[in-house]
Amino acid sequence: xxxxxxxxxxxxxxxxxxxxxxxxxxxxxxxxxxxxxxxxxxxxxxxxxxxxxxxxxxxxxxxxxxxxxxxxxxxxxxxxxxxxxxxxxxxxxxxxxxxxxxxxxxxxxxxxxxxxxxxxxxxxxxxxxxxxxxxxxxxxxxxxxxxxxxxxxxxxxxxxxxxxxxxxxxxxxxxxxxxxxxxxxxxxxxxxxxxxxxxxxxxxxxxxxxxxxxxxxxxxxxxxxxxxxxxxxxxxxxxxxxxx
Amino acid sequence: xxxxxxxxxxxxxxxxxxxxxxxxxxxxxxxxxxxxxxxxxxxxxxxxxxxxxxxxxxxxxxxxxxxxxxxxxxxxxxxxxxxxxxxxxxxxxxxxxxxxxxxxxxxxxxxxxxxxxxxxxxxxxxxxxxxxxxxxxxxxxxxxxxxxxxxxxxxxxxxxxxxxxxxxxxxxxxxxxxxxxxxxxxxxxxxxxxxxxxxxxxxxxxxxxxxxxxxxxxxxxxxxxxxxxxxxxxxxxxxxx
Ligand SMILES: Nc1ncnc2c1ncn2[C@@H]1O[C@H](COP(=O)(O)OP(=O)(O)O)[C@@H](O)[C@H]1O
Ligand SMILES: [Mg+2]
Numbered sequence: 001x002x003x004x005x006x007x008x009x010x011x012x013x014x015x016x017x018x019x020x021x022x023x024x025x026x027x028x029x030x031x032x033x034x035x036x037x038x039x040x041x042x043x044x045x046x047x048x049x050x051x052x053x054x055x056x057x058x059x060x061x062x063x064x065x066x067x068x069x070x071x072x073x074x075x076x077x078x079x080x081x082x083x084x085x086x087x088x089x090x091x092x093x094x095x096x097x098x099x100x101x102x103x104x105x106x107x108x109x110x111x112x113x114x115x116x117x118x119x120x121x122x123x124x125x126x127x128x129x130x131x132x133x134x135x136x137x138x139x140x141x142x143x144x145x146x147x148x149x150x151x152x153x154x155x156x157x158x159x160x161x162x163x164x165x166x167x168x169x170x171x172x173x174x175x176x177x178x179x180x181x182x183x184x185x186x187x188x189x190x191x192x193x194x195x196x197x198x199x200x201x202x203x204x205x206x207x208x209x210x211x212x213x214x215x216x217x218x219x220x221x222x223x224x225x226x227x228x229x230x231x232x233x234x235x236x237x238x239x240x241x242x243x244x
Numbered sequence: 245x246x247x248x249x250x251x252x253x254x255x256x257x258x259x260x261x262x263x264x265x266x267x268x269x270x271x272x273x274x275x276x277x278x279x280x281x282x283x284x285x286x287x288x289x290x291x292x293x294x295x296x297x298x299x300x301x302x303x304x305x306x307x308x309x310x311x312x313x314x315x316x317x318x319x320x321x322x323x324x325x326x327x328x329x330x331x332x333x334x335x336x337x338x339x340x341x342x343x344x345x346x347x348x349x350x351x352x353x354x355x356x357x358x359x360x361x362x363x364x365x366x367x368x369x370x371x372x373x374x375x376x377x378x379x380x381x382x383x384x385x386x387x388x389x390x391x392x393x394x395x396x397x398x399x400x401x402x403x404x405x406x407x408x409x410x411x412x413x414x415x416x417x418x419x420x421x422x423x424x425x426x427x428x429x430x431x432x433x434x435x436x437x438x439x440x441x442x443x444x445x446x447x448x449x450x451x452x453x454x455x456x457x458x459x460x461x462x463x464x465x466x467x468x469x470x471x472x473x474x475x476x477x478x479x480x481x482x483x484x485x
Contacts, residue, residue: 006344010330017332017373080328084389087292087324088345089317243296244255 003090007098008105015106028064028110035060036117048125053117054135054211058175058203061146064110066167068103069150070160073238077158086242096234100151100227107143111136131213138210141223142203146171148230155237171203178202245270245397245427246291250300253286253451260286262451263300268427268444270396273419275442275459276431283451284431285325288401291429292322304397318346321395325402327386331375335366335385338374339392346393356392363418364388380411387415391422398422400430404437416441439463 015021032053036042040052076082085095121127150167157163176182177198186195199205206219246268253261261283268274276284289295291302293309293316302309307316330338339360343353361367364384369377374385383403390398403419404412419428419441432438438445439459447455447462455462 003345006341010333010341013337014330014332079331080324080326081330083289083294083324084322084328086294087317087320087322088342089314089347090345091314242294 001094003094004098004101007090007095008101011099011102012105015102021106024064024067025110025113029113031060031064032056032114033117048121049127050117050121050132050135051211053114054139054207057139057142058207061143062168062171062175065107065143065146065171066150066164068107069147069167070154070163072099072103072151073155073234074158074160074163086238092235092238096151096231096238100148100231100234103147103151104144107147108140111140111143128213131211134213134215135211137215138207138219141210141220142207145203145223145226145230148227148234149174152230152234152237155234155241174201174203176202178204178208245305246429247303248287248291248300249302251287251290251297251302252299253283253290253295254298260451261290261297264448264451264453265300266446266453266456268397268429270427271424272444273423273428273430273442275438275445276429276448277433277435277438277445278431278448279433282448284448285401286451287448288322288399288429288431289324292320292399293317294324318393319396321390321393321398323386323390323400323403325405327383329374329382329385329389332373334371334373335361335377335381335388336370338385339388342389342392348393356394360388360392363391365414379406380408383407383411383415387418396426398426398428400428402431402433404432404434412437 035056036053040056042052045052073082076085086092090098118129118132121132122129146167149170150163153166153170154160154163157166179202183195183199186198190198200222206222209216209219248267249265251261251264252259264283264287266274276287278284286295290297291304291309293313296310304316305319307319309316330341333341339357343357348356361370364387366381366384366388369381374382377385383406387400387403390400400419404415407415416437419430422428423441423443430437430441442459445455445457445459445462446453
């Protein structure tokens with residue numbers, strides 16, 4: 001536990017040691033703001049809430065999160081520091097958890113920096129801040145699930161472009177499997193049981209459920225077990241590379 | 245303190261390390277000599293637990309590296325080839341991180357950090373990002389990292405590679421000064437280095453041990469000629485550099 005935290009701390013300070021983190025944060029906030037106000041038709045709705053903003057997250061994360069996760073393990077391999085990390089008295093599990101945690105906290109910082117949106121809606125009207133808080137939690141969990149997936153894929157390949165594309169494609173599948181379009185299409189030739197389980201595996205389903213203001217155990221369990229499974233796969237992958 | 249038994253590594257069809265066996269005792273400095281591609285780094289990667297061997301075992305202070313990796317790694321200091329480091333950090337921040345991972349804290353940590361910084365002469369660059377440092381300083385940061393917890397076993401992969409003659413001399417003196425109560429393995433492709441710091445030399449080529457003895461016996465009796473002949477004939481294409 002202690003090692004995980006020591007590692008996460010180093011990683012996180014590493015993010016801010018280069019301008020890349022600031023460029024990313026700028027890009028992230030600009031994209032979130034621009035898309036919310038100009039693409040979702042925010043003002044035309046005439047409702048003071050953040051629903052259009054959060055509805056964008058599963059889609060924007062498709063690009064933003066792989067940009068963070070692609071370098072997680074690939075970079076260590078490229079610079080040779082992986083050899084250092086793996087020969088320090090840190091277990092593989094601690095190393096994987098530490099690096100993931102730092103990336104997750106970083107995405108959390110980016111998310112928190114969208115607070116002007118929250119201030120704006122409170123200025124414009126009287127939104128339900130409980131719902132907004134739940135949606136923030138949902139978005140954070142969603143980012144964690146994407147990151148865990150991306151962390152695993154960054155351990156699979158040392159090529160960062162491939163890691164990005166793989167994370168994007170798998171993320172896209174996990175989002176699309178919850179869209180009405182895909183579900184209706186699937187319902188035409190697949191039994192309901194399968195369509196429903198397809199739906200229950202989608203990021204969108206769980207994100208929407210939490211975004212409606214109620215954080216249910218099964219939504220938490222979904223994101224929690226997805227993160228755990230991806231991190232376990234990451235550990236196994238790194239362990240297999242030892243014997244390669 | 246280091247016991248290596250029939251250590252073997254295959255990458256696909258290629259046998260890079262072929263059944264190497266040796267032990268290193270406290271007080272010994274073992275020079276691992278061989279041409280590029282001989283399998284020196286691969287052997288060290290297995291001894292330090294970065295790679296799993298295809299066959300054979302490596303033990304550090306009695307701990308099997310594969311079975312008890314944490315116990316073995318605690319006893320071990322390792323300078324990987326090329327001295328990789330988190331180069332966006334400063335030596336001060338980097339060594340502080342390593343000290344935390346090594347479980348050093350409080351006064352003991354401060355004392356060790358101060359001692360090591362003095363030992364490898366890092367005072368003047370302590371707060372400068374590692375990526376802006378010269379090769380000599382980068383290597384010293386790597387060395388500082390390896391000896392920070394005063395390990396019983398030290399594995400150094402080409403510790404003087406790319407250094408100028410003065411820096412080489414300093415690093416060799418440092419290694420000699422630590423030799424008494426440690427077991428040290430260093431790899432090199434410079435014969436002279438073995439004579440300067442090592443109490444024992446092992447020559448490998450194509451993953452096999454060709455010679456194991458003192459540097460003196462290597463120099464005497466035409467041993468070097470014999471070994472060179474074997475390298476050039478047996479391992480055609482592997483150029484001594
Ligand atoms: N990960 C790897 N996959 C395939 N071959 C490798 C790998 N690592 C090293 N080799 C090969 O193993 C041989 C020995 O390499 P190495 O141990 O680095 O030699 P040395 O350190 O003595 O120069 C070389 O021919 C090298 O190309
Ligand atoms: Mg080498």
